[in-house]
Amino acid sequence: MDMESPLPKSDYKALLDSLRRDGDAYRASILALALFTLWWLLLAIFYFFPVLDITTSAAFFDRTQCPDGTAAGVVCGDFPSRLDPLLIFLRKVLFYAPSAAAIVVIIALVKALQHHGATYEPAKVRRYGLSLIAFFLGPYVLVNLLLKSFSGRPRPHQTDLFGGEQPFMPAGSFAGQCDNNCSFVSGEAAGAGWLICLIPLLPKRFRLVLASGIVAVSLITPAFRLSFGGHYLSDVVLGWLSSPVVFALVVAVFEIARVRKNAA
Numbered sequence: 001m002d003m004e005s006p007l008p009k010s011d012y013k014a015l016l017d018s019l020r021r022d023g024d025a026y027r028a029s030i031l032a033l034a035l036f037t038l039w040w041l042l043l044a045i046f047y048f049f050p051v052l053d054i055t056t057s058a059a060f061f062d063r064t065q066c067p068d069g070t071a072a073g074v075v076c077g078d079f080p081s082r083l084d085p086l087l088i089f090l091r092k093v094l095f096y097a098p099s100a101a102a103i104v105v106i107i108a109l110v111k112a113l114q115h116h117g118a119t120y121e122p123a124k125v126r127r128y129g130l131s132l133i134a135f136f137l138g139p140y141v142l143v144n145l146l147l148k149s150f151s152g153r154p155r156p157h158q159t160d161l162f163g164g165e166q167p168f169m170p171a172g173s174f175a176g177q178c179d180n181n182c183s184f185v186s187g188e189a190a191g192a193g194w195l196i197c198l199i200p201l202l203p204k205r206f207r208l209v210l211a212s213g214i215v216a217v218s219l220i221t222p223a224f225r226l227s228f229g230g231h232y233l234s235d236v237v238l239g240w241l242s243s244p245v246v247f248a249l250v251v252a253v254f255e256i257a258r259v260r261k262n263a264a
Contacts, residue, residue: 025255032252035245039238046171046234053171053232057156060227061163077163079156079229091224097217098191101198102135108201127201130250134197138246139190143239151184152176157229158183171234185239186231189222193243 020026046052066076081087109128112121153176158164169176171184195218199211222236231239 022255022259025252025259028248028252028255032245032248035241035248039241039245042241043172043234043238046238047173050168050170053234054161054168056226056233057162057229060229061156075161075163079162079227081224082157082228082230087224087228091221091228094192094217094221094224095188097221098135098139098194101195102132105131105135105198105201126254130254131198131201131247134243134247134250135194137250138243139187139194142246143185143190143242144187147185148182148187149180150174151182152178153182153184153235154178155183155230156232162229171232171238183231183235185242186222186225186235187239188225189231189236189239190243192218192221193240194247197244197247 060079060081061077062080063075063077066074070076105128109125109132112125112128115121152174153169153171154164154166155178156162156164158166158178159168160166161168166177176182195214199207199214202210218240222231222240225231226233226236
């Protein structure tokens with residue numbers, strides 16, 4: 001049976017049985033399903049309880065007295081963190097961390113492909129390749145090209161709750177007035193979430209040392225976006241989690257395809 005051809009319905013049970021017998025494929029499928037379900041569950045929570053977003057952003061907002069003559073109901077103030085030169089510099093540095101990590105993975109992949117015979121490690125090549133596919137499909141395609149372009153959700157500092165002019169929109173609503181590069185979800189948080197997925201790729205002798213730094217960068221990046229008023233809590237949480245979800249789905253699809261090919 002060709003790998004690209006659809007399975008007859010009678011063969012789906014056989015495929016499921018094969019997945020259960022294959023530990024790697026079964027674990028990958030369960031993890032992908034669990035993370036995918038968790039993402040949608042969190043989205044539902046943020047959508048039905050928008051106070052979570054509003055309250056969290058309000059904690060970083062410094063409300064000030066409006067100048068004389070300001071229209072009634074207008075909120076004046078700003079997010080002081082986004083005006084701090086040191087924090088601005090750190091945010092710019094961390095902004096490029098995922099891209100720098102992707103370049104390192106590409107170099108590692110090229111080096112791994114240059115090995116032949118007994119020194120060739122297909123598992124390593126596969127891990128590097130899948131991580132780059134997940135980086136492209138997650139932070140780049142799903143987040144920046146699709147969600148941020150079409151969600152319409154204004155950023156906190158753009159809304160009338162925090163000194164802007166546009167109305168607040170809950171997570172998951174596509175009815176906002178933002179035209180492009182919108183708040184839902186955070187692209188920087190998605191890139192930071194992808195960094196977490198690289199920890200298993202690290203050499204074991206360096207993993208313990210480097211993992212703590214990767215985790216710190218991965219968590220500080222979305223925290224900056226939240227404190228700067230650039231994103232809501234839901235934007236950074238769902239943006240960050242989107243990368244592990246996509247990574248897990250990519251691995252699961254590969255494992256299922258492998259099991260299907262072996263069973264054919």
